[in-house]
Structures are given as structure tokens and as C-alpha cells.
Amino acid sequence: MALPFDDDPKFAAYAHPERLVSTQWLADHLGEPGLVVAESDEDVLLYEVGHIPGAVKIDWHLDLNDPVTRDYVDGEAFAALMAAKGITRETTVVLYGDKNNWWAAYAMWVFTLFGHPDVRLLDGGRAKWQAEGREMTTQAPSPAPAEYPVVDRDDTSVRAYREDVLAFLGGQMVDVRSLPEYTGERTHMPDYPEESSLRGGHIPGARSVPWARAANDDGTFRSREELAEIYERETGLDPEEPVIAYCRIGERSSHTWFVLAHLLGFEQVRNYDGSWTEWGNAVRVPIAVGPEPGEVPQR
Amino acid sequence: MTDAREDLPAGFAEIVDDFTAVSTPDRLQLLLEFSRDLPDLPARYTEHPELLEPVPECQSPIFLRTEVEGTGEDAPVHLYFSAPQEAPTTRGFAGILHAGLDGLPAREVLAVPGDVYNRLGLAGAVSPLRLRGMAAMLGRIKRQVREALAEPS
Numbered sequence: 001m002a003l004p005f006d007d008d009p010k011f012a013a014y015a016h017p018e019r020l021v022s023t024q025w026l027a028d029h030l031g032e033p034g035l036v037v038a039e040s041d042e043d044v045l046l047y048e049v050g051h052i053p054g055a056v057k058i059d060w061h062l063d064l065n066d067p068v069t070r071d072y073v074d075g076e077a078f079a080a081l082m083a084a085k086g087i088t089r090e091t092t093v094v095l096y097g098d099k100n101n102w103w104a105a106y107a108m109w110v111f112t113l114f115g116h117p118d119v120r121l122l123d124g125g126r127a128k129w130q131a132e133g134r135e136m137t138t139q140a141p142s143p144a145p146a147e148y149p150v151v152d153r154d155d156t157s158v159r160a161y162r163e164d165v166l167a168f169l170g171g172q173m174v175d176v177r178s179l180p181e182y183t184g185e186r187t188h189m190p191d192y193p194e195e196s197s198l199r200g201g202h203i204p205g206a207r208s209v210p211w212a213r214a215a216n217d218d219g220t221f222r223s224r225e226e227l228a229e230i231y232e233r234e235t236g237l238d239p240e241e242p243v244i245a246y247c248r249i250g251e252r253s254s255h256t257w258f259v260l261a262h263l264l265g266f267e268q269v270r271n272y273d274g275s276w277t278e279w280g281n282a283v284r285v286p287i288a289v290g291p292e293p294g295e296v297p298q299r
Numbered sequence: 300m301t302d303a304r305e306d307l308p309a310g311f312a313e314i315v316d317d318f319t320a321v322s323t324p325d326r327l328q329l330l331l332e333f334s335r336d337l338p339d340l341p342a343r344y345t346e347h348p349e350l351l352e353p354v355p356e357c358q359s360p361i362f363l364r365t366e367v368e369g370t371g372e373d374a375p376v377h378l379y380f381s382a383p384q385e386a387p388t389t390r391g392f393a394g395i396l397h398a399g400l401d402g403l404p405a406r407e408v409l410a411v412p413g414d415v416y417n418r419l420g421l422a423g424a425v426s427p428l429r430l431r432g433m434a435a436m437l438g439r440i441k442r443q444v445r446e447a448l449a450e451p452s
Binding site: 042043044045046048049059061062098 | 426
């Protein structure tokens with residue numbers, strides 16, 4: 001039994017308002033049957049410090065990534081994870097997290113690989129919930145194990161592999177990293193670990209739209225009008241044409257994937273999760289440096 | 300397989316014992332305790348944050364400063380960390396280093412193996428990627444100690 005959608009007027013303008021809930025909506029529906037709230041953070045201990053009452057924890061690294069191969073968990077492991085968190089195929093899942101919902105958006109993207117029907121983001125994430133002085137707890141819930149079917153992961157609709165990107169060169173691509181990463185001046189985020197890439201720069205033809213431009217200061221998403229201004233008019237992206245987003249490991253680009261697919265309604269948006277840690281280390285793939293998208297090589 | 304503790308200072312070896320004695324979920328709780336126990340910065344650093352060195356390898360911004368009290372290899376070392384409350388994992392790593400190393404002679408701090416972060420049994424609870432930040436902190440602490448010892452007194 002899915003929960004009702006949040007009819008917050010801010011969301012109504014978005015292409016898929018059913019993909020967002022406000023902090024007020026969540027406060028009103030906490031504890032209702034059919035709803036599971038899940039926190040997904042960069043910092044693995046943040047949930048333990050305090051979380052939304054009743055929320056379970058899903059860790060991007062330990063729960064969603066395969067422990068050996070650089071890939072996501074398979075259908076069996078995802079089903080086991082969902083079952084352990086008390087999530088059925090019919091459950092409304094609301095995801096939220098730290099850092100403007102980076103990892104929450106990443107988790108949502110992984111849920112989408114498995115086609116979970118009703119998954120939503122909390123607009124503003126953990127920071128907004130806290131800023132409003134809403135209840136937090138250190139009490140971890142013990143959900144009763146649920147039944148979740150084994151669903152094959154679908155890597156075709158929202159995921160792009162390196163080969164897909166190579167074949168797509170010349171198509172619409174968005175590089176959501178910081179400008180110094182895009183130009184090739186640096187290979188990692190300011191203040192972040194150097195996850196070594198042997199080359200700096202960007203995929204030829206990709207346009208630079210740092211992911212944070214989609215967010216307001218309080219971590220909520222900008223309005224549909226503001227987003228259309230940034231992505232469609234300023235950057236020149238066509239919502240009817242396919243687009244691929246990438247960053248360094250695929251988490252910031254999940255945030256942009258969410259914006260393009262669910263808020264602006266682009267028809268085909270894929271996230272290249274290999275991103276710069278793969279591309280910047282791959283032998284003989286084309287790279288452009290500097291502030292311009294650069295020449296797309298003739299294939 | 301080296302013994303997880305024989306080449307460590309006694310206090311640090313005890314911390315390793317505490318971590319390895321409990322189950323994986325409890326290790327996270329223990330890390331949380333270390334993050335809570337990390338001492339606040341003294342005023343001379345809160346007023347002059349530029350004296351602290353950033354550790355960009357960590358997942359969250361953290362700054363540290365090592366002081367050596369006196370000269371020579373027996374001089375005690377003191378560690379100071381600044382890490383935000385919303386970065387408990389990074390604070391936890393800093394807390395372990397503080398509890399395990401603060402007050403030890405420079406000689407012993409320099410002798411701590413660089414891979415000590417692998418001995419806490421945290422890879423399954425925290426992920427190896429996140430643990431690298433602790434290695435980076437230790438590397439910077441040792442470099443600052445060496446620099447302090449090299450300064451003409």
C-alpha cells in the first residue's frame with residue numbers, strides 16, 4: 001500500500017513530484033504502515049549519532065557496492081538487504097542523508113537499477129530536518145524481516161558503462177564535478193581524498209554544470225524554473241535527447257541524474273558510475289582539458 | 300600474519316585489543332565513543348586555525364597539529380585535532396590516534412607502523428576506503444614530529 005504523494009505546491013511544477021517529500025510530509029507520516037525511511041550518508045557513523053525516528057541505515061559502500069568487484073550488489077544481495085530493512089516491493093521508501101542528499105540520491109539510483117516502484121527523496125535531507133529542530137533519536141529500529149523478491153538488476157536504462165560512453169561521444173554529457181576537476185587542474189574534490197586518477201580533464205564534449213548548482217543553501221532542490229534555466233537554457237541540454245551524467249565515482253552525478261530525470265523530466269538520463277576514477281585511468285580514451293567542452297574525436 | 304599488537308606502544312595495543320575483542324557492529328559503537336572523547340582544541344589553536352594542517356585525504360575536513368615538548372627523541376608528543384561534529388568517523392579516527400599516542404616520547408610515535416589502521420578490525424564496519432584517512436593523519440603526525448625534532452633548539 002503506497003502512501004499518498006506530497007502535494008506541496010513547490011513540487012507540483014516538477015516533472016515527477018511523486019519522487020519528493022517535504023520534511024513536514026515526513027513528520028506527518030512517520031510510523032505509518034507501508035513506509036520505510038532510510039538514511040544513507042557519506043559518514044558511516046552519522047546515523048549512530050542520531051537519525052530520524054524509525055529510520056533504518058543503508059550504507060552506500062558496505063550495503064550497495066559489491067565487496068569484491070567494482071560493481072553494485074546483485075539481485076539476491078539486494079533482496080536480502082531489503083528484507084533485512086523491512087522493505088517489501090510495495091513499500092514506500094523515503095531516502096535522506098548528509099551532504100545535500102548525495103548518497104541518498106545515489107541509493108535511490110541503485111534502487112532504480114532494481115526497479116523498486118516507490119522510492120522518494122526527502123527534500124533538504126538530514127540537514128533540513130535537523131535545522132528545523134525536528135526529532136532525532138539514537139535508537140535503531142529492529143524491523144521484522146520482510147519478503148522481497150529477487151529482481152535482476154537492469155543496467156540498461158539508467159546506467160552507462162565506459163563502452164556506452166565511448167559510443168555516445170558527441171551526445172549530451174554533463175560533468176558535474178567542480179570546475180578545477182573539469183579543467184584538469186585537479187583530479188579530486190577540494191578537501192577530499194585523492195582517489196588517484198592518472199589524468200585530469202573531462203570527457204570530450206561534456207559540459208560543466210557542478211552538481212551543487214541544483215541545490216539551495218538549505219540543501220533543498222531549486223525550483224523547476226531555476227533548474228530549467230541552468231540546464232536547458234544556459235547549458236543548452238535538450239530534454240528530448242539522451243543525456244549521460246558523470247562525476248568522480250558516480251555519487252554527485254546521481255544527484256544530477258535525479259534532477260534531470262525526475263525534476264526536469266528528461267526522457268533518457270544515464271549515470272556513468274565509473275566516472276572519472278575509471279575514465280581518468282583508462283588507457284587511450286580521449287580526454288579534453290581546459291574550460292571548453294573540447295573537440296569530440298571522429299570515430 | 301604479524302601479531303596485531305606486539306610492535307605497538309602499550310596504550311595503542313590496548314585500543315587494538317578493545318576493538319578486536321568485540322563484534323563488528325560493536326566496533327562502530329566503540330569508534331563513536333572515541334569520536335565523542337576527542338578533546339576540544341585549546342584556545343591557542345581555535346584562535347589561530349591557520350596553525351593547523353589540513354588532511355585532504357579524509358572524507359571530511361580535519362585539521363591537526365603535533366607539538367613536541369622539548370628536544371630529542373624522548374621528548375613527549377602532544378596531538379591536537381579539529382574535526383566537525385557531523386564527521387563522527389573522521390573524529391573517531393582522530394580520537395584513536397589521540398588516545399593511543401598523546402604524551403608518548405617522539406621515538407615511539409615515529410615507530411608506530413603506518414598500517415596500524417588495518418589492525419582495528421574496522422574494514423568490515425567502515426570500509427577500507429574510509430580507513431585511508433587514518434593512515435593519512437598518522438603520516439602527517441609523524442612528518443610533523445620529524446620536522447619538530449629537526450628544528451635547531
